[in-house]
Amino acid sequence: MTDPTREAATQDPATPNGAEPVDSVEHAARTPELDQPYRELGLADDEYERIREILGRRPTEAELAMYSVMWSEHCSYKSSKTHLKYFGETTTDEMRAKMLAGIGENAGVVDIGDGWAVTFKVESHNHPSYVEPYQGAATGVGGIVRDIMAMGARPVAVADPLRFGPADAADTRRVLPGVVEGVGGYGNCLGLPNIGGEVVFDESYARNPLVNAMCVGVLKSDELQLAHATGTGNKVILFGARTGLDGIGGVSVLASETFSGDETGSGRKKLPSVQVGDPFTEKVLIECCLELYGSDLVVGVQDLGGAGLSCATSELAAAGDGGMRIDLDTVPLRAEGMNPAEILSSESQERMCAIVRPEDVDSFMAVCRKWDVTATVIGEVTDEEHLRIDWRGECVVDVPPRTVADEGPVYQRPVRRPAEQDLIAADDANTLSRPATAAELRETVLRMAASPNLCSREWVTGQYDHYVRGNTVLAQPSDGGVLRVDEETDRGIAVATDCNARYTRLDPYEGARLALAEAYRNVAVTGSKPVAVTNCLNFGSAEDPGVMWQFQQSVRGLADAAAELGIPVTGGNVSFYNQTGGDPILPTPVAGVLGVIDDVTARIPTGIGAAPGESLLLLGDTREEFGGSEWSRVVHGHLGGTPPRVDLARERLLADVLGIGSRDGLISAAHDLSEGGLAQALVEMSLIGETGARIVLPEEADPFVWLFAESAGRVAVSVPRGAELKFTELCSARGLPCSKIGVVDDESRALEIQGVGDIPLSELREAWEGTLPRLFG
Amino acid sequence: MARVVVDVMPKQEILDPQGQAVANALPRQGFEGISEVRQGKRFELEVDDGVDDDTLARIAENFLANPVIEDWAVRRVES
Known part of the structure; x- marks a missing residue:
């Protein structure tokens, strides 16, 4: 090596x-x-x-x-910076009103009312997780949790959007179980509930899985911490784990180049030095940090992630008074004979760096001793405008910190729409052969329910702790995770992440808008009001003009959609070079949405049958839209045409109606319609609620289109007896299309769809729940 | 038949949380003077004489150890 x-x-x-x-x-x-x-x-x-x-x-x-x-x-976002500016340009002051920290900070922070603020962010840990699935995924969780800690917040939940190659591929069988165990292992040991995430399979992620990790943190809005080194004479304290040889060069070599091992012929094997994390150290570090913040012992704080001390010292100095002196001999080391370059670029986990007033150093150290956290003064803030690092009595670094942290290269990479986009768009999915008879439709419902992308995620999410800390209100398989924040007022938050990368492949602009629309809707169906957006943009090589076009279009799509929805993008992460050989992954701009719910007891669950005699209604318009649909993939192995149309005004209206419906107790269950369409939504509502239903589609409806089209802006709701009139009046008063599609039948143990037939819940359950255990169990 | 021992240890540069936990616990138990502990695992295999070193190396590399984060060593011992 x-x-x-x-x-x-x-x-x-x-x-x-x-x-x-x-x-x-x-x-x-x-x-x-x-x-x-x-x-x-x-x-x-x-x-x-x-x-x-x-x-x-x-x-x-x-x-x-x-x-x-x-x-x-x-670290520098050198290829993406020029495009990411668009997020700032499209954010209005009105959208910014509730934002306490935004793009450029460790994570975005949003005021949610009652004096509470919430911070959330998603980061990628794709390449490390391919090399070493367990530790890669585990340290991905650890890294995002420290980002949240660096904002002054207590981490309260995690969620992991994951993408793998084909479910039955040998390499997926190697990577997926390790990643899932790593996510669970680290998060469960930290005592953080995992309340959301995704598992998606697609050929394009073979040998390049996407392991994105989200963390949500809560703080009082006046407790915000910032990553800056201010106050000449203030001390720089490194605390947490000791510094070893792990992950050296991981960021520069791994995350920024195509992972090709020896295949480049250069003879230089880019085998990484992977990192191993220790969640128990991190848990203690969380408690230690919170006590330090609470005792007001910290002027500025930064977590150590990619690029280790190089990043922490230069960013703290660049964001502060501009000068810092560090004595590297004081850094506690785990390995012998480390040289300055190694100490500075080590990616040893579970470390933080704080700026502390000299008079507070003793108290700071006392808190660290109490938590058994190693803490060392390694330097101080100066007014020299220089970051100066000494080692063995000699100066080994003397640089203007902003040139390291902020003034890196910026590239205008060539952007070119690939000619093949037109061919893909012309390959219309609406002309594929469809099931014609009732028996064929019935078979399609079952086949879809059992397909890897639609089947139950229980095998994965069952390995995660959902309820630790006791504030989880909704978790998987709900569309969005919901947490109680204030135990007195029952104010809470919701989060969801989404991206249908097949849509983004067909049209990266519209696909990105659809991704945000879906995450927004998934928050709204819990009864929460969406308030902010984050993202994790996973793409192929930045040096491929076609990929850069996908990236540019996706950024514009996300930013424009956020502006239309009136909620700010508070942060994000970019991961390029996700490709194997010359084939990039599907463009995967994962959108994460944060919502606020005034009273978590009013949250809307997914399963039907909670109230007697419910009616089932479909909100929104169904069109003949099959481009990029799951049906076209499962049945025809097809990806072509155009993605569903997106109407963000409609999404806002839908969210308003769901919010009122939840507050006034008019909705007993709701489920967003996305991959697999209405059929899949009904399957899940029945199975999760363990209750059957009788479905009668409108007379003019084509049952195939109604059951499997993936038109956006739709939600299936069940409405308790007595509330139906009030709810339909609410919809018609606001101009939201609402069709009655059936009734919940407490007696029935089947999903009965007129024109399709009866499917016993037991048969559905076997199809829906059997797939992942069969593949990975 | 021969007895083969395969020692698997976390790579030197990689954090070993278990070993560290032991190292931290020792002084609490009153044992002073131990600065570092690394914890690995040991496999004992009863092996037919026909099994060659190459095969044993393949077993160690591909099955007993995770070569991304662990080193391994195979040795035959007298039985």
Whole structure:
């Protein structure tokens, strides 16, 4: 295994046999011609030249390590920055009104009322999870949890949108169980309920699974912490786990390049040094941080994630007074003989960095001792506008921190709409052959229910703890997870993440709008009011103009949709280079939506049968829309045509009606219609509620279209006896289409669909629940 | 028949939470002077004489150890 950073340490001709003299700033100035392995560290020729210009000399090994990780795609957003600006440009002051922290902070923070604020964010940990599924997924959870802690919040829930190759592929059988165990292992040990997420299978994710991790945190709105190093003379304290050799170069080498192992022919195997996390250390770190915040002992705080100390020190300094001095000899190490570059780029988990007033250092240390957390003063804030790092008495880093953290390269990558988009759009899914007879329709309902993307996720989510902490109101298989925040007022929040990447493949602009519309709807069907958006944008290579076009269109779609919905995008994450060989993954802009519910006891569940004599109503319009549908995939292996039309004014109206319906007790169950259409929604409402129903579609309806089309902006609701008139009047007064489609039948143990036939719940359950255990059990 | 021992240890550069927990517990139990603990696992295999070293290495690499995060060593011992 070749570790580029270590190579850097031994290539200096003056360092035979590892007896390493220090590549100090002074040494660098004296040896301008020394060859440096910047390309191996992922820097382009012109990037390296720019570093030399900034410094007026060659960088030291340690500086090179810092710049290379901080200027990597993962940390610098160099290919995406120019597009991401659009999020800011489309956010109005009105949308910003409730936002306490937004894009650029560790995570977005939103005021939810009653003095409470909520912070939430999604991050990708895709490549590490392919290499080492358990630890990759586990440290993905650990990393996002620390982002939330860095905002001053208590983490209260996690959720994981996951995507894998075909369900029956051998590599999926290797990756999926490890990822699921890793998510559960870390989250369960931390005592955090997992309340949402997704599991999606698609050919394009073979050998490039997507492991996105979401965390939600809660804080009092005046307890917000920021990542800045202010106040000359304030101390820089590193606390948490010791620093070892884990994950060195992980960010620059792994996350920013196509994972191709030896296949490039370069002979340099990009095997990562993976990280192993320790959730018990993190749990103690959470409690320690919260006590430190509560005692007002922290001026600024930053978690250590990708790029480790390089990132934490340069970002804290860049966001603060601009100067910092660090003494690397004080950093507690786990491995012997680590050089400055290694200490600075180590991605050892469970570490945080705080800025503390000198008079508070003793109290800070006392709190850390109480929690058995190692804490060390490693430096102080200065007014020198320079980040200066010493090691063994010599200065090894002397850089303007903003040039590391904020002023990285920005690329205008070529963007080109691929010509094949027109061919895909012309390949209309509406012309595929359809089930014609009742028996064929019945068979299709069952086949769809058992298909890998629609079947029960219980095998996966059953490995996660949903109810720890005692505030979970709704979790899987509900459309959105709901948590109680205030135990006195019962105010709560809801979260959901979604992306149908097949739609995004057909039309990245409309597909991204559909992703946000679905996440918004999934929050709304719980009875919550959607208030903010985050995202995790997973794409192929940034150097592929077609991929960049998908990216640009998706960003615009998400931003425009958020503006139309009137809710701000508070943060996000970009993951490029998700591809195997030349084939990128489906463009996968995962949208996450946060909602607020005034009274969690009014939340709307998914299963029918809670109240006697319910009627079933379908809200919204059903059209002949099969482009990108699950039916076209399951039955025909087809992906073509155009995705369903999206009407965001309709989504807002739907959310308003669901909110009123929940508040006034007019709705006893609700389920969003998405993949698989009405048929799948009815299957799930019946099975989750363990109650049968009789469905009579409107006379003019084509049963196939009504059952399987994936038109957006639709929700199936059950309405208790006595509330039906009031609810339908509410819909008609507001102009929301509402069709009666049947009744819940407490006596029946079957889903009876007129024109299709009766399907006993036992038969449905076997189809829906059998698939994942058969594949992975 | 021979006895083969396969030792599997977390790689040196990788965090070993179990070993660390043991190391942290030792002073609490009154045992001083131990600065580092790493915890691995040991497999004992009764092996027919026909099984060659290559096969044993394949077993260790692909089945007993997770080579991404663990090192392994195979040795034959007298039985």
